[in-house]
Every structure is written in structure tokens, then in C-alpha cells.
Amino acid sequence: MRVLTCLAFEHHLPSVLLAGLVCVISCLLSMRLLRRSEESDSVVQVAWLVVTATCLSAGIWSTHFIAMLGYRPSATVSLQVDETALSALIIMCGALIGCYVATLKFTFAKALAGAVIGVSVTGMHYAGMMAYNLDAIVAWDMRYVIASVVFAVFFGALAFEASEKFDKGLHRLIPGGLLAIGVVSLHFTGMGAMTVVSLGVSEGLDPVTFQILALTTAVTTLVVVGAGGAGYAVEASLRERTDRRLRHLALHDIVTDLPNRACFTALVEQAIENRKGKNIAVLVIDLNRFKEINDVWGHQAGDAVLCDIADRLRGHERPGGYAARLGGDEFGIVFPVEGETELVEELKLIESLFMTPVRHADFEIVTNASLGVAVYPEDGRDCETLMRNADLAMYKAKTDPLNRIQHYEHALGEAVRQRRELAQDLRTALETGELRMFYQPQIDLKSGEVCGYEALVRWPHPVRGMISPAEFVPLAEANGLIGRLGDWVLETTCEEVAQWPGAPKVAINLSAIQLNDPHLVGKVLQAMVSTGLSPSQLEIELTETALIHDLGQSLNVLRRIKALGVSMALDDFGTGYSALETLRRFPFDKIKLDKGFTDGLSDGGRSRAVISAVVTLAHNLDIPVLAEGVETADQLDLLNMMGCEQAQGYLIGRPAPSVNGQPPAALDVMWRPAEQAATQASGHAG
Ligand code: C2E
Ligand code: CA
Ligand code: CA
Numbered sequence: 075m076r077v078l079t080c081l082a083f084e085h086h087l088p089s090v091l092l093a094g095l096v097c098v099i100s101c102l103l104s105m106r107l108l109r110r111s112e113e114s115d116s117v118v119q120v121a122w123l124v125v126t127a128t129c130l131s132a133g134i135w136s137t138h139f140i141a142m143l144g145y146r147p148s149a150t151v152s153l154q155v156d157e158t159a160l161s162a163l164i165i166m167c168g169a170l171i172g173c174y175v176a177t178l179k180f181t182f183a184k185a186l187a188g189a190v191i192g193v194s195v196t197g198m199h200y201a202g203m204m205a206y207n208l209d210a211i212v213a214w215d216m217r218y219v220i221a222s223v224v225f226a227v228f229f230g231a232l233a234f235e236a237s238e239k240f241d242k243g244l245h246r247l248i249p250g251g252l253l254a255i256g257v258v259s260l261h262f263t264g265m266g267a268m269t270v271v272s273l274g275v276s277e278g279l280d281p282v283t284f285q286i287l288a289l290t291t292a293v294t295t296l297v298v299v300g301a302g303g304a305g306y307a308v309e310a311s312l313r314e315r316t317d318r319r320l321r322h323l324a325l326h327d328i329v330t331d332l333p334n335r336a337c338f339t340a341l342v343e344q345a346i347e348n349r350k351g352k353n354i355a356v357l358v359i360d361l362n363r364f365k366e367i368n369d370v371w372g373h374q375a376g377d378a379v380l381c382d383i384a385d386r387l388r389g390h391e392r393p394g395g396y397a398a399r400l401g402g403d404e405f406g407i408v409f410p411v412e413g414e415t416e417l418v419e420e421l422k423l424i425e426s427l428f429m430t431p432v433r434h435a436d437f438e439i440v441t442n443a444s445l446g447v448a449v450y451p452e453d454g455r456d457c458e459t460l461m462r463n464a465d466l467a468m469y470k471a472k473t474d475p476l477n478r479i480q481h482y483e484h485a486l487g488e489a490v491r492q493r494r495e496l497a498q499d500l501r502t503a504l505e506t507g508e509l510r511m512f513y514q515p516q517i518d519l520k521s522g523e524v525c526g527y528e529a530l531v532r533w534p535h536p537v538r539g540m541i542s543p544a545e546f547v548p549l550a551e552a553n554g555l556i557g558r559l560g561d562w563v564l565e566t567t568c569e570e571v572a573q574w575p576g577a578p579k580v581a582i583n584l585s586a587i588q589l590n591d592p593h594l595v596g597k598v599l600q601a602m603v604s605t606g607l608s609p610s611q612l613e614i615e616l617t618e619t620a621l622i623h624d625l626g627q628s629l630n631v632l633r634r635i636k637a638l639g640v641s642m643a644l645d646d647f648g649t650g651y652s653a654l655e656t657l658r659r660f661p662f663d664k665i666k667l668d669k670g671f672t673d674g675l676s677d678g679g680r681s682r683a684v685i686s687a688v689v690t691l692a693h694n695l696d697i698p699v700l701a702e703g704v705e706t707a708d709q710l711d712l713l714n715m716m717g718c719e720q721a722q723g724y725l726i727g728r729p730a731p732s733v734n735g736q737p738p739a740a741l742d743v744m745w746r747p748a749e750q751a752a753t754q755a756s757g758h759a760g
Contacts, residue, residue: 080266086281089144093137096292097257100133100299102163102250105237107306112177123173129302131169134195134257135162136200136295141261141682143288146281149210149272157205159196168194176234185231188253192230195257196223199264211271222260228257241374253442294690327399328527329377330384338398338406342457344410345394346450352410355417358464359428359443360472364403367439369590370627378434381443386427392420406461411449419649421445421479442472447561448482466490472552497553499535500546504558509533511566513580513731515740516700516722519714522745526579526613526721527737529567531559531730560588564601568612574606581613581643586620589627593633602638615666617645618656629659636661643700648684657695664720665692669703672723675712682716690719707744711751 079418104126111122138161168191176187178599199222205552235253245341325337333341345354357617361367368376380399385406387397395409407424412419428443448469454460463482469490470481503509510532519524533541564582571580588594602609614635621628632642641663644656648668657665667688674681685701694698701713704723713721730738746754 080262080268083149084146084265085141086144086146086285088413089140089285092139092288092292093144093261094254094258096133096140096295096299097137098250099138099235099296099357100129101254101257102247103299103303103306104130104133105233105250105253106246107302107476108173108176108234108237109241110306110309111173119177123170123177125302125305126175127166127169129163129299130173131165132295132298134169135165135198136291137257138195138199138261139291140288141265142202142206143284143291145206145265146210147210147268147270147272149208151272152207154207157201161201161205164201165198166193168197172230172234182290184234188229188231188735189227190230190236191234192223192227192256192260195226195230195260199226199260203264203268208270209273211273213269213271215267215269218263222263222267224259224477226256227493227525229253229259232256241443248545257583268641279441282646330380330399331395332384332387332405333398335398335406336402338400339457339461340409341396341398342460344407345396345410346457348394349410349450353417354460355407355409355411355420356448356450356454356460356464357405357407357421357424358400358446358461358468359405359407359424360468361403361405361428361441361443362472363441364440364589367441371434371437375434375439379432379439382432382439383428386430390423390427405443406464415448417447421447425479442478444468446471446478446482451597453482459588463487469493473548493549496541496546499553500533500553500555500559503527503533504555504562507538509559509562509566510733511563511570513571515720515727515738516581516720517726517740517743517745518720518743519710519718519748522743524578524737524740525720526581527571528581528615528621529563529571529583529730531563531729532729547585551585556585556587560585560591561597564597565605568601568605568607570732570735571611571737572607574732574737577608577611578609578737579613579641581615583615583645584620584711589616589620594631595638598640599638610641613641613643613664615643615645617649620648621656621660625674631661642649646702647688657691659695662697663685665697665699666722667699667701667718669723672701672705672713673708674705675709676706682712684714685716685718710743710745711754713746714746714751 087531107122107126107129111126114122139158159464172187172191172194174187175190176184224260229252233249233256237249238247238254263673264363307518325333326332342354342356361383364376364379365380380403383405384397384399387407391397392409397409399404399408409420425443425445428441430442431438433439446464446466447462448454448460448467450460453463463486466486467480470486474480488671512530514530515524516526516528517523531547533543533546535541547556547559550559567580567582571578591597598612598614601607602612614632616628616632618673621632636642642661643664643666644662645666646668646673647665665688667685671681671685671688675685689699698719699717700720700722701709701718702722704710704713704721704725706725709723710721710725725741726743727738727740732738
């Protein structure tokens with residue numbers, strides 16, 4: 075009651091309101107600034123602490139000062155400068171200490187900090203009262219004094235404790251509000267503690283001066299507090315923007331701006347959660363031959379391909395569906411799906427997005443992809459299983475060029491596990507030198523003499539026995555081991571063949587991927603120089619498919635190898651595109667006719683017609699033809715008759731290792747000169 079009458083009758087109301095306004099604004103803002111300093115560390119934290127303490131002390135001191143100026147006791151008043159300064163100093167120090175304590179990490183640090191502020195506000199208030207010289211007898215009611223101290227400490231502690239808990243939305247106003255209540259209640263309870271009996275002697279300051287002083291103080295304080303607030307606002311918005319950017323970067327891929335793997339996992343989980351009775355399809359998609367695109371056209375082209383595909387995927391997104399880049403040339407897609415037909419149709423559409431050629435600079439890059447699909451719930455009930463199974467299906471798709479879309483099947487897991495194990499074994503085999511070179515003789519059909527050998531790599535696996543290169547060479551290609559395998563084949567073959575008497579010729583198979591090795595030409599030269607093998611003894615076998623990937627680049631490499639004096643053979647002719655263009659543009663020294671044609675000889679017509687055509691064509695281009703896979707004397711006679719220059723096959727000799735520095739022997743072939751063979755062959759044919 076005493077407090078209310080004091081407020082109503084002994085105060086200038088506008089000044090009281092002004093004081094209240096300054097108090098509320100500065101308390102609200104200070105508590106926000108305090109949170110800000112708690113969130114930062116080191117120098118930034120110290121800076122924010124100073125700003126907080128400045129705003130807080132300026133605000134509280136002005137509240138007190140303006141309210142004092144609004145006090146209209148029934149006595150003349152004057153102000154003492156020293157004590158006024160002291161009161162400001164007390165709250166400055168108190169605010170600094172309090173704010174610092176608030177950042178400490180022990181239990182009740184916040185409450186203690188608030189209590190420190192409460193105590194210093196009290197100290198400030200009563201020091202301020204000392205500065206207030208009244209020409210009167212002043213009586214103090216100690217109950218009010220004690221109550222004022224309790225209010226200040228209690229609300230101070232409460233406000234600081236609340237600062238951590240109420241940190242969202244409008245709740246953020248609560249701590250500042252509590253603090254303001256503490257400051258205001260302290261002040262007016264403290265004022266109510268005084269009873270003034272005027273002596274009416276000396277002259278004090280007049281009320282107008284008081285009002286001007288009050289206004290000036292309020293404005294100055296609000297400017298100080300406003301500056302702090304502006305700093306806070308600018309920094310908060312900058313932080314928010316940076317946060318948003320960082321969050322985006324953490325969840326998106328830089329090149330394509332699609333969600334990344336981490337984000338995709340979350341999207342799959344979300345899709346499962348929101349499925350509403352539908353199935354969820356998870357796709358893992360791998361671009362085929364992306365490495366080649368990078369190697370051949372450069373990384374810019376590679377990035378252009380990725381971005382183009384990303385744009386198409388974005389444009390194609392269905393409701394509830396998302397596309398992501400999982401890394402490298404791997405994409406992920408998740409979408410809800412009703413039934414099998416819908417899924418199949420959607421998969422075809424998605425595949426077509428990857429098949430459309432990408433235009434980059436002046437050329438078109440042809441791409442395609444392998445898709446692995448796993449569907450919730452049958453192929454997995456959580457994101458991890460679904461993605462792993464889709465991945466397994468994708469690996470399967472990669473090994474099957476005819477089925478680029480593969481659905482997960484249980485057996486896939488086992489097959490892929492075995493392949494991975496075998497790839498690991500191959501890595502070890504390359505390190506421990508488990509591989510061997512075998513050589514298969516080739517004969518000249520005019521003379522019946524051995525005219526060369528083909529080097530074929532062998533892997534005697536310690537557990538599985540002999541593994542065919544038809545199995546492990548593609549495995550090496552898929553697992554990035556073909557480079558080392560190829561280097562080993564080149565070095566070992568040159569080393570072994572260089573020991574053989576009579577300087578025979580040897581043909582080495584190169585994988586398409588080896589053509590991308592920028593050091594290939596140097597390696598071929600180095601292998602010959604270090605072993606003493608003459609270039610005329612070395613032949614390189616390449617399949618047409620190895621070349622067709624990038625004609626320009628391959629042609630360049632081949633020309634440089636040929637310039638060393640090494641010859642070139644086109645392997646497996648008749649199985650690939652068999653484009654005349656290839657033969658015209660590449661400087662081949664030999665065409666190896668695929669075993670399939672030799673096999674087909676006995677069936678009559680078509681095979682013979684093709685062989686004849688090829689032989690005629692080759693002769694026109696002045697390139698000799700070697701027939702592969704000759705197993706019977708009849709085949710040999712027929713080939714001889716049709717004009718093939720050379721032959722290779724089990725009839726002549728199986729691939730075998732070099733023993734004691736000698737090449738494996740050719741069998742005694744039932745060879746006869748062409749004219750004789752012709753009569754013989756026509757006999758067979760008839
Ligand atoms: P290719 O280059 O077409 O090699 C000929 C394959 O036919 C060899 O199989 C050989 O053993 C087999 N062969 C030869 N004559 C006959 C015959 O009369 N009848 C039958 N049924 N088969 C015959 P191999 O050694 O299993 O090699 C398979 C494929 O692996 C090769 O096909 C070649 O593409 C690849 N390869 C082998 N060695 C290497 C190598 O050192 N490097 C690379 N990059 N690839 C290799
Ligand atoms: Ca070959
Ligand atoms: Ca071949």
C-alpha cells in the first residue's frame with residue numbers, strides 16, 4: 075500500500091513510465107544478448123559479454139536515475155555527483171561479474187549470476203539514494219528495505235535461470251520480463267521505505283531541469299541499448315543466413331546441388347514414415363563409363379553430364395519422390411509406388427533420363443546407367459537394408475549389359491559377396507605374385523610354321539583352382555585393378571619372351587581401360603628397353619569395343635605405340651560392331667577372326683560366307699587374317715582354303731607356360747599346303 079501511494083502521489087507519472095520503458099527494453103535486450111554470448115566462445119564471447127553488461131547496466135542505472143528524477147518528495151532536492159557516479163560504477167561491475175558467472179558451467183551458475191545482478195542493483199539503488207540530498211528528515215522502514223533486496227535477488231535469479239529454458243519464440247521475452255519486474259519492484263519498494271519530513275530550507279533543482287535530465291538520460295540510454303540491439307539483430311540475421319547456407323551445404327552436393335547421401339538417407343526414412351500404405355521404391359543408379367567420360371573429355375564434361383542428369387531428375391520428381399547424388403557417378407532415387415506395373419513404368423522413364431545424350435561444347439556425350447531397385451517392405455524394412463539391397467541389385471545390373479534394371483533378389487547378396495571376396499583375393503594375388511603367363515602358339519598357314527604366340531594370363535587360385543581370365547579380367551576392370559594387372563602382364567611377358575631363342579613374336583591383350591592410361595606408351599617402351607625385347611617381337615591385341623568408346627583418343631595412343639615399331643591386332647573380329655570404319659582408321663597389322671566363325675564352319679553356309687567376305691575385305695586393305703579357336707583338322711583345311719593367313723587353337727596348341735626359358739611347343743599339326751587343303755576341304759564340304 076505504502077509503495078502504491080508513494081508511486082501515485084510522490085512521483086511524476088510520465089517519468090515513471092519513461093523509466094519503466096527504458097527498464098523493459100534494456101532488460102529484454104540484455105537477456106537476448108546474454109544468450110548470444112553464451113553461444114559463442116573465446117574473444118567473441120568476451121566481446122558479447124561486455125556489450126551485454128553495458129546494455130544491462132546502462133538500462134538499469136537509467137531506470138533508477140530517471141525514476142529518481144521523477145520523485146517528487148515534499149522537500150527540496152539536490153543531487154550529489156560522487157554518489158551518483160558510485161551508483162553507476164556498482165551496477166557496471168555487478169553486471170560484468172553477473173554476466174560472466176552466467177556463462178560458467180556449474181549447477182545454479184545462472185541463479186547465482188541473477189543474484190549477483192540483484193545485489194548490485196540493490197547496491198546501486200541505495201548508493202543512488204545517498205546521492206539524493208533531501209532537505210528533510212528521512213525515516214527508513216527496514217521491512218521495505220529488506221523486501222526490496224529480496225525482490226531484486228529473487229527476480230534476478232529467476233530471470234537468469236529462465237534464460238536457458240525459455241529460448242524460443244515469444245517465450246524469449248520471459249527472462250527479460252522477470253528481470254524488469256525485479257528492477258522495478260526493488261526501486262519502488264525501496265522508495266516506499268522512505269518517509270520524508272521537509273525542513274523547507276535550501277533551494278534544490280527545479281522540476282523542469284529534472285525532466286530535461288530524465289529525458290536526456292532516457293534518450294542516451296536507449297541509444298546505447300539500441301546500438302547493442304542493432305548489433306545483435308545484424309549478427310543474428312547474418313548467422314541465420316550462414317547457418318542456412320551451411321546446413322544446405324552439409325546436405326547437398328556441390329556440383330549438382332542435389333541432396334547428398336546423408337540427406338538421401340533421411341529422405342528415405344521420411345518416405346517410409348509417411349508411406350500411407352504405399353510401397354517405397356529405393357533406387358541406386360550408377361552411370362556406366364563415367365570415368366571414361368572424365369578421362370576422355372575432361373572433368374568439365376564430366377561435371378556437365380552430372381549437372382544435366384541432375385536437372386532431368388529434378389524435373390522428373392514425383393510427389394513424395396526425391397533424387398540425390400550419392401557420390402561420384404552414383405545417384406539415388408526414392409518414391410512411393412502403388413503396384414508392380416507402376417514401378418516398371420517409372421523405372422523405364424528414369425532409365426530414359428540417363429540414356430538421353432548430353433550436349434557439351436560441340437559434341438554429344440552418350441551415357442547410360444545401371445539401376446538397382448529395392449522396394450519397401452519386401453526387400454527391407456529400414457533405410458540401411460533397402461539401400462544396401464538396391465546397391466547389390468545395381469552391381470548385378472552392371473555385370474549384365476542386357477538388363478540395365480535389376481530388382482533385388484535374395485540370391486544377389488550371396489553372388490555379390492562372392493565377387494567382392496574374389497576381388498579381394500585378386501588384389502592379394504597381384505601383390506603376392508600368384509598370377510602366371512601362358513602362351514598359345516599361332517601358325518602360318520602357308521608354311522605350317524609357328525609364327526607367334528598369344529600371351530594369356532592365368533590365375534591358379536589356392537582354393538578355387540584355375541580361374542579363367544574371362545572371369546577375373548572383368549573383375550579387375552570393375553575394381554580398379556586392371557592397371558596393375560595389365561602392367562604385370564606386359565612386364566612379365568616381355569621378360570619371359572625375351573629369353574626365348576629365335577626372337578619369336580608375342581601378342582599381348584590390352585583392356586579398354588588401359589588405353590586411358592596416360593603412361594601406357596611409356597610403359598610399353600620401358601618394358602621393351604628393360605628386357606631387351608625388340609619392338610618387332612611385340613604385338614598388341616585390342617577388341618573393337620575397346621576402341622569404339624573414344625575413337626580419337628584410342629587412335630592417338632595406338633599410333634604412338636605403333637611408332638615404337640610394335641604391331642597391332644584387332645581381336646575378336648566379327649563379334650562387335652565390325653565397322654569398316656574401324657579398319658580404315660586404325661593402322662592394324664592383323665585381324666583375328668573370332669572363334670565363333672571357326673565353330674560355325676562345320677554348319678556350312680553363313681559362317682563361310684562371312685569368313686570369305688572378311689578375308690576379301692582384309693586382303694583389299696592388305697591386312698592378314700588369323701582364325702581363332704581352331705580345334706579340328708577340317709576347320710584348319712577350310713580356313714586355309716579360304717585364304718586365312720594364320721591360325722590359333724587347341725588343334726595347334728593349348729596355352730601353356732614357358733619352361734626353362736623355352737616357349738611351349740606346338741602340337742604336330744595335320745597341316746598341308748593350301749592346294750592340298752582345298753581338295754581335302756572340298757571333300758569335307760561335299
Ligand atoms: P581372347 O583374347 O579371345 O583369347 C582367346 C581365348 O580362347 C583364350 O581364353 C584361349 O585360351 C581360348 N582358346 C584358344 N584356342 C581355343 C580353342 O581352340 N578352343 C577353345 N574353346 N578356346 C580356345 P582365355 O585364356 O581363357 O582368355 C579369355 C579372354 O581373357 C581372352 O580372350 C582375353 O580377352 C582375356 N585375356 C586373357 N589374357 C589376358 C591378358 O593378359 N590381359 C587382358 N587384358 N585380357 C586377357
Ligand atoms: Ca586375344
Ligand atoms: Ca580373341
